[in-house]
Amino acid sequence: MSAATKPASTEAALTMSGAEVVLRALKDNGVEVIFGYPGGAVLPIYDALFQQNAIRHILVRHEQAAVHAAEGYARSTGKVGCVLVTSGPGATNAVTGLVDALMDSIPVVCLTGQVPTHLIGNDAFQEADTTGITRPATKHNYLVKKSGDLARVVHEAFYVAKSGRPGPVVIDLPKDILINKAPYTEPPIAAHRSYRPQTEPDAEQIRKAVRLLKAAKRPIVYAGGGVINAGPEASRLLTEFVRMTGFPCTNTLMGLGAFPSEDPHFVGMLGMHGTYEANLAMHGCDVMLNIGARFDDRVTGRLNAFAPNSKKIHADIDPSSINKNVPVDVAIVGDAGRVLAALIECWKTEDAPQDKHVLTAWWRQIDEWRTKDCLRYRQSGKIIKPQHAVKRLYEITKELGRETFITTEVGQHQMWAAQYFGFQKPNRWMTSGGLGTMGYGLPAAMGVQIAHPDALVIDIAGEASILMNIQEMGTLAQYRLPVKVFILNNEYMGMVRQWQELLHGGRYSESYSAALPDFVKLAESFHAKGIRVTDADDLDAGIREMIAYPGPVIADIAVAKDENCFPMIPSGAAHNEMILGEDQEGGVAGVTDEGKVLV
Amino acid sequence: MSEAGNAQRAATIAVLVENEAGVLARVIGLFSGRGYNIDSLTVAPVDETGRISRITVVTSGTEMVIEQIKAQLDRLVPVHKVSDLTLEGPHLVRELALIKVVGRGENRVEALRLADAFRARVVDATTESFVFEMTGAAEKIDAFCALMRPIGLAEVSRTGAVAIARGPRGLS
Numbered sequence: 001m002s003a004a005t006k007p008a009s010t011e012a013a014l015t016m017s018g019a020e021v022v023l024r025a026l027k028d029n030g031v032e033v034i035f036g037y038p039g040g041a042v043l044p045i046y047d048a049l050f051q052q053n054a055i056r057h058i059l060v061r062h063e064q065a066a067v068h069a070a071e072g073y074a075r076s077t078g079k080v081g082c083v084l085v086t087s088g089p090g091a092t093n094a095v096t097g098l099v100d101a102l103m104d105s106i107p108v109v110c111l112t113g114q115v116p117t118h119l120i121g122n123d124a125f126q127e128a129d130t131t132g133i134t135r136p137a138t139k140h141n142y143l144v145k146k147s148g149d150l151a152r153v154v155h156e157a158f159y160v161a162k163s164g165r166p167g168p169v170v171i172d173l174p175k176d177i178l179i180n181k182a183p184y185t186e187p188p189i190a191a192h193r194s195y196r197p198q199t200e201p202d203a204e205q206i207r208k209a210v211r212l213l214k215a216a217k218r219p220i221v222y223a224g225g226g227v228i229n230a231g232p233e234a235s236r237l238l239t240e241f242v243r244m245t246g247f248p249c250t251n252t253l254m255g256l257g258a259f260p261s262e263d264p265h266f267v268g269m270l271g272m273h274g275t276y277e278a279n280l281a282m283h284g285c286d287v288m289l290n291i292g293a294r295f296d297d298r299v300t301g302r303l304n305a306f307a308p309n310s311k312k313i314h315a316d317i318d319p320s321s322i323n324k325n326v327p328v329d330v331a332i333v334g335d336a337g338r339v340l341a342a343l344i345e346c347w348k349t350e351d352a353p354q355d356k357h358v359l360t361a362w363w364r365q366i367d368e369w370r371t372k373d374c375l376r377y378r379q380s381g382k383i384i385k386p387q388h389a390v391k392r393l394y395e396i397t398k399e400l401g402r403e404t405f406i407t408t409e410v411g412q413h414q415m416w417a418a419q420y421f422g423f424q425k426p427n428r429w430m431t432s433g434g435l436g437t438m439g440y441g442l443p444a445a446m447g448v449q450i451a452h453p454d455a456l457v458i459d460i461a462g463e464a465s466i467l468m469n470i471q472e473m474g475t476l477a478q479y480r481l482p483v484k485v486f487i488l489n490n491e492y493m494g495m496v497r498q499w500q501e502l503l504h505g506g507r508y509s510e511s512y513s514a515a516l517p518d519f520v521k522l523a524e525s526f527h528a529k530g531i532r533v534t535d536a537d538d539l540d541a542g543i544r545e546m547i548a549y550p551g552p553v554i555a556d557i558a559v560a561k562d563e564n565c566f567p568m569i570p571s572g573a574a575h576n577e578m579i580l581g582e583d584q585e586g587g588v589a590g591v592t593d594e595g596k597v598l599v
Numbered sequence: 600m601s602e603a604g605n606a607q608r609a610a611t612i613a614v615l616v617e618n619e620a621g622v623l624a625r626v627i628g629l630f631s632g633r634g635y636n637i638d639s640l641t642v643a644p645v646d647e648t649g650r651i652s653r654i655t656v657v658t659s660g661t662e663m664v665i666e667q668i669k670a671q672l673d674r675l676v677p678v679h680k681v682s683d684l685t686l687e688g689p690h691l692v693r694e695l696a697l698i699k700v701v702g703r704g705e706n707r708v709e710a711l712r713l714a715d716a717f718r719a720r721v722v723d724a725t726t727e728s729f730v731f732e733m734t735g736a737a738e739k740i741d742a743f744c745a746l747m748r749p750i751g752l753a754e755v756s757r758t759g760a761v762a763i764a765r766g767p768r769g770l771s
């Protein structure tokens with residue numbers, strides 16, 4: 001190999017500092033943008049950043065937001081998100097974001113500064129045991145103690161973050177390692193010695209699955225975030241498979257967009273706030289195909305009553321997700337896209353006939369459930385129903401036809417967004433599912449907008465959640481990111497209030513949003529536009545004004561204060577014990593003490 | 600999965616890991632974080648370069664929990680191989696113990712007699728103490744310690760179990 005084809009190898013590379021090696025490795029791994037916040041331990045990287053143009057740095061206002069922004073970037077592009085924070089408080093502030101990415105399987109590489117190697121363990125200024133703290137918060141982490149390891153570790157971190165079930169990876173970088181000269185080697189590195197996740201499904205398991213599915217009388221496809229993580233082709237294959245088989249399809253919160261919501265085979269989201277038809281179809285199915293979902297407690301309800309008379313097929317890239325909560329009959333380990341491709345292929349070649357007639361009976365049943373119209377709400381008078389606000393937001397964005405991305409905070413508004421905003425494509429919906437992190441939506445929207453500068457990016461928020469990372473309005477202003485913050489303002493931590501109403505005798509302990517800011521003035525003080533809508537008749541105009549404005553906007557929508565989010569499967573209840581909106585008067589009967597223990 | 604899913608069983612699990620900083624903390628953190636039992640755990644490098652370590656962990660739980668433990672171990676990035684020796688067939692389990700017995704007179708004679716019967720070796724002696732070294736199954740060491748207790752058992756140090764499958768098949 002000549003020096004000309006590999007200019008960065010050994011000899012020549014020793015002219016680079018560790019910080020320069022890090023940036024070169026990021027660039028060679030496709031990083032174009034990094035979200036970060038400087039500090040003493042990472043000054044060498046900031047100095048190197050200053051002297052190059054390949055990687056754009058976005059200065060956030062809090063390290064938690066840097067990770068959420070990287071998550072938003074990753075989820076809307078399918079690429080690995082990248083974060084740079086300093087040692088000590090920089091790293092500890094990032095922890096919430098890291099756990100969020102871990103729970104939702106989002107590929108993120110987070111570089112943390114560290115005190116120089118000779119001071120590690122001495123309780124030095126801004127020292128924290130970052131690898132110790134982040135060990136259970138990441139998929140994997142590294143502390144680089146030798147300059148010679150630097151390039152390899154960065155390359156490996158990207159491989160680990162995006163391979164198999166994706167997740168966050170931390171690289172802890174002592175300051176002396178960043179300053180000292182270090183050798184550079186280009187990717188790709190040799191195959192990882194121990195981490196080689198299985199992506200190709202076992203053919204025999206696929207055959208078993210297809211045989212079960214062909215004989216099914218009441219089948220359902222239950223698809224989750226794994227399909228989105230497997231790339232847009234997996235979503236296309238899911239759609240093809242569902243249409244080919246004629247099965248009903250439901251998506252988890254994380255899977256919204258993996259299957260087009262406007263397709264007649266779609267029965268809506270399932271789980272605690274899922275649709276009546278999705279949950280009853282899950283409860284009544286005889287064969288369930290779970291692809292890239294993990295039988296989360298929000299989805300299953302009471303485990304011993306979950307889809308009691310069904311054969312279950314579970315395809316997941318992470319073998320530890322299989323048989324964790326729910327024992328299954330056919331386990332398929334593999335990438336969701338490969339699994340779907342194999343299922344389609346096998347469906348076409350497997351001889352067993354499919355009895356379309358029995359499927360008609362199943363659809364008749366589902367259509368009957370659909371007539372409940374479980375997401376019905378009554379919008380009358382001047383007070384804006386939160387459901388109506390989301391529904392109008394969806395209809396208006398659809399009418400405008402712009403590429404639209406939605407992020408959310410956590411709570412009632414999040415569930416209403418999931419219920420009333422339709423997604424036809426993957427990677428358009430970013431929400432904190434597993435960890436349920438209030439304060440996720442605004443920084444995530446920043447990350448999405450950086451990746452898609454011309455798209456319409458809306459954070460559907462609550463007035464309580466938005467205050468958890470409101471400082472990021474400064475980042476929007478600095479980079480002129482035209483993110484729209486659409487606040488459903490009911491002056492309550494609505495989901496807390498709802499649980500207190502339904503399960504704690506209406507004692508609204510500390511759930512009222514007292515002393516709220518004037519969001520219009522708040523927006524203006526951050527150089528953004530502020531809009532407040534209090535009358536249902538002004539809602540559409542407010543939404544249109546928000547979308548039309550070329551810069552960042554906070555739209556503060558005053559909504560009904562005591563609206564509850566239905567349908568709801570109370571904790572500890574089964575899918576067929578769902579409560580609907582019309583039942584809401586008089587509280588919820590039948591929540592057991594065991595159920596109250598659950599979150 | 601059978602309906603008898605609540606029956607507990609013990610499992611001796613061998614794990615080959617990359618011998619890197621923090622790998623033991625990862626394994627232990629996995630057990631504590633997810634609420635699994637550790638009855639014993641041993642670790643040492645086992646290849647000629649010192650790059651691979653073998654962890655032997657003895658745990659217990661329902662079949663579903665043990666399957667979960669193995670799957671969770673296997674997805675740790677530095678883990679090469681996870682093997683459930685209990686499930687996979689005949690295997691040897693051994694533990695090493697150093698046992699200090701302090702006493703004079705007839706008790707010393709009795710201690711030596713019992714040690715002989717248990718094939719424990721004297722590895723240190725003074726006029727008033729012995730240190731015995733013994734290898735065997737955990738139950739054998741338990742039994743030996745129980746017999747020594749009334750005649751001057753002063754201190755015990757045990758390694759925890761190491762294990763290997765019988766027959767020609769290797770783990771790597």
